[in-house]
Amino acid sequence: MPAPRACAAVKTPCIVSASSIRLDTSFMTRGSRARDGALDCVDEPQHVWFCDAKPSWFTGVVADGPFESVSTPEPAIGLESPPDPSTPIDTGPIEPTISATVEPGGTLVPLARTVEADDDTSRAGDVDGWGRSERMRALARKLYDPIYRRWLRVEWEGLENIPREGGALLVGNHAGAIPSDAPVIMHGLETELGRPVYGLADNFFRGLPVIGTLWSRTGGVPAHPDNAYRLLHDEQQLVLVFPEGTKATGKLVSDRYKLRRFGRGGFVEIAMRAGVPIVPIAIVGNEEAMPILMKSKGLAKLLNVPYAPLTANMLVFGPIGGLVMPLPAKFRLRVLPPVHFEVATNQPRYNRSVVMDRSEAIRTTIQDAVIEMLQTRKSVWFG
Numbered sequence: 001m002p003a004p005r006a007c008a009a010v011k012t013p014c015i016v017s018a019s020s021i022r023l024d025t026s027f028m029t030r031g032s033r034a035r036d037g038a039l040d041c042v043d044e045p046q047h048v049w050f051c052d053a054k055p056s057w058f059t060g061v062v063a064d065g066p067f068e069s070v071s072t073p074e075p076a077i078g079l080e081s082p083p084d085p086s087t088p089i090d091t092g093p094i095e096p097t098i099s100a101t102v103e104p105g106g107t108l109v110p111l112a113r114t115v116e117a118d119d120d121t122s123r124a125g126d127v128d129g130w131g132r133s134e135r136m137r138a139l140a141r142k143l144y145d146p147i148y149r150r151w152l153r154v155e156w157e158g159l160e161n162i163p164r165e166g167g168a169l170l171v172g173n174h175a176g177a178i179p180s181d182a183p184v185i186m187h188g189l190e191t192e193l194g195r196p197v198y199g200l201a202d203n204f205f206r207g208l209p210v211i212g213t214l215w216s217r218t219g220g221v222p223a224h225p226d227n228a229y230r231l232l233h234d235e236q237q238l239v240l241v242f243p244e245g246t247k248a249t250g251k252l253v254s255d256r257y258k259l260r261r262f263g264r265g266g267f268v269e270i271a272m273r274a275g276v277p278i279v280p281i282a283i284v285g286n287e288e289a290m291p292i293l294m295k296s297k298g299l300a301k302l303l304n305v306p307y308a309p310l311t312a313n314m315l316v317f318g319p320i321g322g323l324v325m326p327l328p329a330k331f332r333l334r335v336l337p338p339v340h341f342e343v344a345t346n347q348p349r350y351n352r353s354v355v356m357d358r359s360e361a362i363r364t365t366i367q368d369a370v371i372e373m374l375q376t377r378k379s380v381w382f383g
Helices: 132-149 179-193 211-217 224-232 266-274 297-303 311-322 354-376
Strands: 038-043 046-053 101-102 107-112 155-157 167-170 195-199 220-222 239-240 278-284 293-294 310-312 332-335
Touching: 046 332, 101 297, 132 179, 132 211, 167 224, 167 354, 179 195, 179 239, 179 278, 179 332, 195 224, 211 220, 211 332, 220 224, 224 239, 224 266, 266 278, 266 332, 278 354, 332 354
Parallel strands: 155 332, 167 239, 167 278, 195 220, 195 239
Antiparallel strands: 101 107, 278 332, 293 310
């Protein structure tokens, strides 16, 4: 029997051998105390350490091998006798066994923690951190492609202005009671360029049953500056935003193609902070795809929605079909040259007047392009 010496991990003197040992802590749980307060177990990251052992029933006998049992325990020096084995001890839920070795110097060295299959925190399936599912996007592309190519007959100009890599903020004019411009852009760029597009929209959609889940699975993200920054700066993705918001989608047919103010320029500030360009997109056809004939303020307040429209689609396809099926207006999209900002990135704030001037300049650029496209259009339905 070797001479007694103090164990570095147990403050009470005990007898240890120079050979490696295995400490079975399966009877302990986080913060649990053994009978009579014998041991306090403190759970730290990756390892469990013994501390503040109080004299009780620890025998101090160490087996010769890591998995051998001791048949005739010897009394420990300065320790009380072990408790009656027949007395049950409330141990709580069983935790995994922790292995450790005692080096010749008496220092307790924990072994590497074994990671079980259940501990894998990787995300299940193909859903990314934003809720987007590539399988769902593939299904959406398959179902939407006939509408995109045969019903709306989408035509693009200036696709070379879309970056093939790196982040970029896509900004377009918005219209339609249930807008068709967002799915048209997302579908078109994914099929034509092979780049995924994340669409920022009001968080109202996320709270809708079924629709909210489908919206997230197909690339919808709540419109928040932090979300936009992460997508653009950290993940270098293409992000689509419509700064007009519901002021544009709630327009009556008599106000079509009159762009509303682009908010307070928040989209410009995000692009500056993330260090990415803004790519303006002028869209024609979205106003006629689902035009609003009239709105009911009382019904909107009752339903707690931004507006309750009566659309031309409802007269053609019925009240339900009119909310999901656009009219066959021909879509034309013109991608304008990117707008770059020669400013420092990751600044807490930017000059408000500069931000507003840039925002208004982008709105004017898109408005001028829309007017030009309307002047050359011969028919709403045939382009």
